[in-house]
Amino acid sequence: MKKALLFGAAMATALVSASLTANQVSADTPADAADTQAPAKTMTSTATFTIGKDDASVADQILLTAVPSFQFNKEVTLSTMIKSGYSDEKGTASPDTLAVSDLTGTSAGWTVSAQMGAFSYGKVTLNGGTLNFAGTALGDGIDSTKPLTLNGNLTAGDGSVADVLTAPKGSGQGTTTATVASPSLTLPKQPNAANGAYSSTITWAVGVTPAEAQAAAKAASAAKPAPSADGNN
Numbered sequence: 001m002k003k004a005l006l007f008g009a010a011m012a013t014a015l016v017s018a019s020l021t022a023n024q025v026s027a028d029t030p031a032d033a034a035d036t037q038a039p040a041k042t043m044t045s046t047a048t049f050t051i052g053k054d055d056a057s058v059a060d061q062i063l064l065t066a067v068p069s070f071q072f073n074k075e076v077t078l079s080t081m082i083k084s085g086y087s088d089e090k091g092t093a094s095p096d097t098l099a100v101s102d103l104t105g106t107s108a109g110w111t112v113s114a115q116m117g118a119f120s121y122g123k124v125t126l127n128g129g130t131l132n133f134a135g136t137a138l139g140d141g142i143d144s145t146k147p148l149t150l151n152g153n154l155t156a157g158d159g160s161v162a163d164v165l166t167a168p169k170g171s172g173q174g175t176t177t178a179t180v181a182s183p184s185l186t187l188p189k190q191p192n193a194a195n196g197a198y199s200s201t202i203t204w205a206v207g208v209t210p211a212e213a214q215a216a217a218k219a220a221s222a223a224k225p226a227p228s229a230d231g232n233n
Contacts (some may be wrong), residue, residue: 001221002199004096009066011163013037013148017174019142020080029037032152035231055201059207061101061103062100062101062102062103062104062110062206062207062208063100063101064098064099064100064112064204064205064206065099065100065101065102066095066097066098066099066176066177066205067098067202068093068094068095068096068097068133068180069093069094069202070091070092070093070131070133070183070185070202071092071093071094071101072088072090072091072183072185073088073091073092074086074087074088074090075096078193078194078195079187081190081193082189082190082191082193083189084189085186085187085190086129086185086186086187087184087185087186087187088185088186089182089184090184090185091184091185092183093133093180093183096179096180096181097177097178097179097180097191098112098135098137098150098164098165098177098178098180098204099165099175099176099177099178100112100139100165100172100175100176100177100206101174101175102141102167102172102173102174102176103173103174104173105173107141107169107170107172107173108169108207108208109166109167109168109169109170109171109172110162110167110172110206110207110208110213111164111166111167111206111207111208111209111210111212111213112163112164112166112204112205112206112213112214113161113162113163113164113203113204113205113206113207113210113214113216113217114154114160114161114162114164114202114203114205114217115154115159115160115161115202115203115217115218115221116129116131116154116155116156116157116200116201116202116203116222117156117157117200117202117203118156118157118200119156119157119187119198119199119200119202120198120199120200121194121196121197121198121199122194122196124192124193124194124196124198125157126157126187126190126193126198127157127187127188127190127192127199128155128156128157128158128187128188129156129157129185129187129188129200130153130154130185130186130187131152131153131156131183131184131185131200131202132151132153132154132182132183132184132185133152133180133181133182133183134149134150134151134152134153134180134181134182135149135150135152135178135179135180135181135182135185135213136148136149136150136178136179136190137149137150137165137176137177137178137179138176138177139169139172139174139175139176139177140173140174140175140176140225141167141172141173141174141176142167142171142172142176143171148165148166148176148178149165149166150164150166150179150180150181151163151165152180152183154202156187156200157200158215159218161214161217161218163210163213163214165178166210201221203217203220203221204217205217205220
């Protein structure tokens with residue numbers, strides 16, 4: 001009787017084991033079959049990786065990360081300013097860079113535009129003036145043998161907006177940095193000038209197209225507060 005019970009238990013165990021094995025083969029076979037290619041002289045395979053998004057503050061955007069301010073140390077007397085105006089071809093830029101970050105992933109290109117306000121001090125506003133600067137730009141998405149050209153030609157106080165740096169379509173992704181060189185400033189004679197340290201606000205903007213950048217510069221410039229009585233904002 002004991003032998004019969006042992007034999008029956010062994011048979012039951014064997015049947016359960018066989019059933020599990022059959023189920024496993026049945027479940028695995030379709031997946032294995034899907035990954036199997038028929039023998040051939042050529043086959044294909046894959047290699048994969050993922051590019052994740054950057055920090056939300058910069059991801060999917062074109063942004064300015066640095067813009068220059070300009071200092072002209074040549075001092076003229078009031079009589080000279082009234083009679084002849086101002087000219088200084090040895091200005092400095094600080095920082096001496098104009099930088100753009102493009103993490104849109106579109107390679108659509110971009111343009112940086114700038115608008116220059118009138119020079120003022122206190123209640124005195126000067127007429128006109130031209131700021132010029134040059135330079136070249138290189139970056140992650142720029143061919144090192146074909147640097148971009150920085151072309152600064154800004155007129156103070158007339159409301160105009162100038163395009164100063166452009167990355168054409170197919171370039172400009174990542175970080176692009178232009179080195180600012182040779183700043184110069186000229187103003188015509190100023191019959192209504194007064195003694196003081198004059199300043200002008202330059203508004204910079206970047207956009208996918210020149211029109212977009214120019215519109216952004218105009219809007220941002222219009223939103224700035226008027227200078228206070230001591231010449232500061």
